[in-house]
Amino acid sequence: MNNNVKAVSVAAAVVFMVLAAVGCSSNGGNSSKQGEGGGSKESAKKPVISQSIYDRGSVPPEEGTIEKNRWTDWINENGPATVKFTAIPRWESAAKFNTLFASGSAPDLIFEYDTNYRNQLYNQKQLLPLDDLIANNSTEYKELLEQNPVLRKIGTKPDGKLYEFGRINGLATNHVLYVRADWLKKLNLDVPKTTDDLYKVIKAFTEQDPDGNGKKDTFGYSLSFVTGMITDSMFQNVTWVVENGNLIHDWDRLKAATVFKKKLYDDGLIDKDYLADKNGEKAKQDFINGKLGFYGANGGGGLPLLEALRKNDSNSQMIPIELPESQFGQFSPVIGNPVQMTAVINASAKDPVAVMKHIDFLVSEITQKTLRNGTEGTYWRNVANECPEVIVDKDRQTKELGYLGDFAMLNSSTTFGKCATYASTLDPSKPLEKEYLDIIDMAKKAYLDPARPIAEITHGEHMPGLPQDLGLIVTNANKTISDTINKAIVSGASYTSEQAIADAKSTWEKSGGKQVDDWYAKWYAENKGKAFLKEDMYKMPIIQ
Amino acid sequence: MKDTWGEKIFYRFNYVLLALAGLACLLPIVHVASVSLSEPHAVMSGSVALWPVGWSVESYATLIEGTNIVRAFKNNVVITLVGVVLSMIATIMAAYPLSRSYFYWRRRFTLAIVFTMLFGGGLIPTYLIIKSLGLIDSYGALWLPGLVSAFNMLVLKTYFEGLPVEMEEAARMDGCSEWRLIAQIVLPLSMPVLAALTLFYAVGYWNAFMSVLIYINSPEKHNMAVLVQQMVQSQSLLQEINGIQQEDIKQMTPEGVKTAGILVMIVPMMIVYPFLQKYFVKGVMIGAVKG
Numbered sequence: 001m002n003n004n005v006k007a008v009s010v011a012a013a014v015v016f017m018v019l020a021a022v023g024c025s026s027n028g029g030n031s032s033k034q035g036e037g038g039g040s041k042e043s044a045k046k047p048v049i050s051q052s053i054y055d056r057g058s059v060p061p062e063e064g065t066i067e068k069n070r071w072t073d074w075i076n077e078n079g080p081a082t083v084k085f086t087a088i089p090r091w092e093s094a095a096k097f098n099t100l101f102a103s104g105s106a107p108d109l110i111f112e113y114d115t116n117y118r119n120q121l122y123n124q125k126q127l128l129p130l131d132d133l134i135a136n137n138s139t140e141y142k143e144l145l146e147q148n149p150v151l152r153k154i155g156t157k158p159d160g161k162l163y164e165f166g167r168i169n170g171l172a173t174n175h176v177l178y179v180r181a182d183w184l185k186k187l188n189l190d191v192p193k194t195t196d197d198l199y200k201v202i203k204a205f206t207e208q209d210p211d212g213n214g215k216k217d218t219f220g221y222s223l224s225f226v227t228g229m230i231t232d233s234m235f236q237n238v239t240w241v242v243e244n245g246n247l248i249h250d251w252d253r254l255k256a257a258t259v260f261k262k263k264l265y266d267d268g269l270i271d272k273d274y275l276a277d278k279n280g281e282k283a284k285q286d287f288i289n290g291k292l293g294f295y296g297a298n299g300g301g302g303l304p305l306l307e308a309l310r311k312n313d314s315n316s317q318m319i320p321i322e323l324p325e326s327q328f329g330q331f332s333p334v335i336g337n338p339v340q341m342t343a344v345i346n347a348s349a350k351d352p353v354a355v356m357k358h359i360d361f362l363v364s365e366i367t368q369k370t371l372r373n374g375t376e377g378t379y380w381r382n383v384a385n386e387c388p389e390v391i392v393d394k395d396r397q398t399k400e401l402g403y404l405g406d407f408a409m410l411n412s413s414t415t416f417g418k419c420a421t422y423a424s425t426l427d428p429s430k431p432l433e434k435e436y437l438d439i440i441d442m443a444k445k446a447y448l449d450p451a452r453p454i455a456e457i458t459h460g461e462h463m464p465g466l467p468q469d470l471g472l473i474v475t476n477a478n479k480t481i482s483d484t485i486n487k488a489i490v491s492g493a494s495y496t497s498e499q500a501i502a503d504a505k506s507t508w509e510k511s512g513g514k515q516v517d518d519w520y521a522k523w524y525a526e527n528k529g530k531a532f533l534k535e536d537m538y539k540m541p542i543i544q
Numbered sequence: 545m546k547d548t549w550g551e552k553i554f555y556r557f558n559y560v561l562l563a564l565a566g567l568a569c570l571l572p573i574v575h576v577a578s579v580s581l582s583e584p585h586a587v588m589s590g591s592v593a594l595w596p597v598g599w600s601v602e603s604y605a606t607l608i609e610g611t612n613i614v615r616a617f618k619n620n621v622v623i624t625l626v627g628v629v630l631s632m633i634a635t636i637m638a639a640y641p642l643s644r645s646y647f648y649w650r651r652r653f654t655l656a657i658v659f660t661m662l663f664g665g666g667l668i669p670t671y672l673i674i675k676s677l678g679l680i681d682s683y684g685a686l687w688l689p690g691l692v693s694a695f696n697m698l699v700l701k702t703y704f705e706g707l708p709v710e711m712e713e714a715a716r717m718d719g720c721s722e723w724r725l726i727a728q729i730v731l732p733l734s735m736p737v738l739a740a741l742t743l744f745y746a747v748g749y750w751n752a753f754m755s756v757l758i759y760i761n762s763p764e765k766h767n768m769a770v771l772v773q774q775m776v777q778s779q780s781l782l783q784e785i786n787g788i789q790q791e792d793i794k795q796m797t798p799e800g801v802k803t804a805g806i807l808v809m810i811v812p813m814m815i816v817y818p819f820l821q822k823y824f825v826k827g828v829m830i831g832a833v834k835g
Contacts, residue, residue: 055763055774056774056775056795057611057612057763057766057770057771057772057774057775058610058611058795058797059611059612059763060609060610060611060612061609061611061612061614061615065612065762065763065764066763067762067763086761087761087762087763089757089770089773089774090774090777090792091773091774091777092757092773092777095757095758096757096758099667099668099671099758102668102671102672103671103672103675103680105675105680113792281590282590284588285588285589285590288588288589288590289589289590289591304588308585308588308589311585312589399610402610405795
């Protein structure tokens with residue numbers, strides 16, 4: 001028996017040895033990895049800092065990894081510091097940053113688009129105030145700040161100190177409402193001017209066989225995803241609106257939008273399954289296949305849309321239109337953020353001065369150009385009074401420059417003027433691209449006019465960050481309210497819009513929504529003079 | 545014995561039901577496969593159902609040339625192979641002593657292990673431990689914390705306990721040592737349960753996502769779950785309108801490439817499954833009567 005006990009103990013000991021061996025070998029691997037960072041000779045003189053970089057899994061294998069490739073090498077060779085890049089999975093950035101912060105290994109310089117997450121870091125006192133650092137150690141960014149005071153206005157947090165670095169994007173469209181212009185023409189209809197007109201056009205598109213195939217197989221409109229959001233913009237259904245100089249919680253606009261949507265649904269003018277089409281993919285397919293008259297699209301991707309539409313129907317035409325006017329006025333859909341904050345410095349950064357020098361390097365003109373188009377002479381050539389001429393083929397461009405976007409999060413469009421635009425990359429000698437250039441111009445004219453401002457008080461990224469407890473109230477109540485509204489839209493006569501609004505109101509009150517309304521009202525009263533609101537947005541130059 | 549009329553109806557009904565359930569699982573995979581083999585234009589207009597439209601392997605070409613799927617695949621194989629071997633060794637070595645009635649403190653050890661099934665430390669404490677062990681950015685962080693699954697260990701222990709004592713006694717009578725007993729008597733008799741557990745561990749390591757995301761920093765060590773998730777997520781994030789950037793829209797992975805990635809990730813496990821599945825039923829029945 002004694003022997004058996006011994007043998008079993010030996011077995012157990014082996015398990016522990018295996019554990020220990022795994023631990024040791026991995027440990028060794030880890031330390032050797034750290035040694036790789038600064039291999040070059042210069043790095044001895046340069047300070048070492050760390051920076052986050054989004055990883056989208058899209059770096060081609062020959063280029064290396066997002067942490068080590070030709071552009072990280074270029075930055076390390078030409079910049080003032082040796083930068084250790086930390087890859088952050090793009091769609092899980094908060095989880096990754098949180099664990100890095102919790103373990104004290106978060107990078108010195110953090111690039112993150114999500115305003116809410118940056119606000120969270122600020123609330124947790126994880127960020128370094130930048131005022132003195134910029135005043136004493138910066139040249140390039142300091143100049144940018146002086147030329148664009150708005151960067152300071154937005155980057156300043158409630159304690160009055162500057163915490164964020166940003167860039168100037170300029171005014172640009174984002175959501176676009178397209179209509180089938182050939183259908184309008186065929187049925188002798190005008191572009192709808194008001195929401196009532198819109199209803200008539202939608203009805204005609206659904207019932208009068210605009211594609212002429214003799215079948216009633218078209219829908220005029222869609223309420224899924226972006227198209228639904230655009231519909232809310234028409235009625236300024238954005239929850240908090242300014243009335244008589246105060247920010248109030250609105251229910252009238254919610255009701256008007258709900259009534260309109262419900263009518264479309266009850267009259268069979270939209271796909272009954274629109275709620276299942278959460279990302280608008282079905283609506284997009286219907287539009288491309290000639291089954292849908294209006295479609296709201298998101299940002300880029302317009303050219304492939306036009307291409308696909310034309311391929312399915314050579315007579316098809318799509319044009320962007322101004323949003324129809326509702327009883328609350330005429331508005332524009334969501335537009336791009338003209339001034340965007342993208343970077344913060346970790347409060348525990350060891351060498352903030354070196355980080356500042358690195359920022360200066362990133363916003364210098366030569367770096368911005370390189371991080372956009374590649375190095376001069378290799379990838380592009382300067383042409384007098386024209387945009388840089390690309391001198392590498394398309395494949396090489398895609399492969400070697402395709403992943404540069406996330407390195408250029410401090411690139412300002414103002415640096416490039418008209419060459420910053422997507423339009424400047426299109427070739428007017430190709431008919432389809434020429435047509436799309438016209439579409440871009442029409443969209444600009446329709447949506448970037450302060451006479452028809454966006455419906456929200458400001459771009460979503462510039463809304464103030466709610467305290468955590470209030471944020472929770474909004475999240476919880478909004479879910480129930482949007483379910484209630486959806487229920488009203490799809491339930492026919494059994495659940496009226498009036499009843500839904502009353503129920504939504506009561507949900508909001510029961511969840512403690514009044515606190516949220518008060519908080520916003522107070523914030524607006526105190527900050528309307530200094531916050532970055534939509535009036536300020538329209539002061540920015542149009543770059544598109 | 546002939547089936548009664550009622551039984552026949554019942555069986556037919558069952559077959560139909562099971563066939564439907566089977567199809568419900570199979571069709572999405574067929575659809576994904578078809579999308580990955582179709583032309584981009586057909587994918588965009590949504591005309592692909594269960595058969596590829598316009599046959600094209602472009603998605604796979606883009607996947608292999610444009611992303612690090614090949615390296616991620618290799619990483620998956622390494623993580624899974626090494627992980628399964630280590631886990632199986634450790635599980636056997638833990639289960640065997642605990643199944644022996646003469647093992648000192650057997651009950652207490654078992655209770656201590658069962659305790660870990662009920663309570664866990666949570667993400668941050670676990671992370672801090674991994675970090676202080678110096679395992680961050682190494683696969684050790686994937687293998688070590690999950691080396692032995694308490695549940696799997698208990699399954700194996702119960703199986704060992706069910707083996708006939710007579711065989712063990714006979715072996716000892718012939719002068720068999722403890723090590724030889726494990727290697728030549730116990731393990732060969734336990735093939736069904738070993739195969740089942742191997743599959744459990746393999747699927748776990750193959751699909752490891754959160755642990756890789758949190759512990760592994762270097763992109764060159766990422767596995768397919770992380771890579772494919774980054775591709776697929778780009779679409780669903782579009783729904784949160786405030787978080788969406790023009791840059792993100794530009795860099796969205798095309799639908800065909802996403803589906804190709806998904807397929808590359810699930811197919812190896814689909815191939816392994818049928819080979820081990822036959823052991824499954826026999827192996828996982830804890831305490832059931834074996835015929």
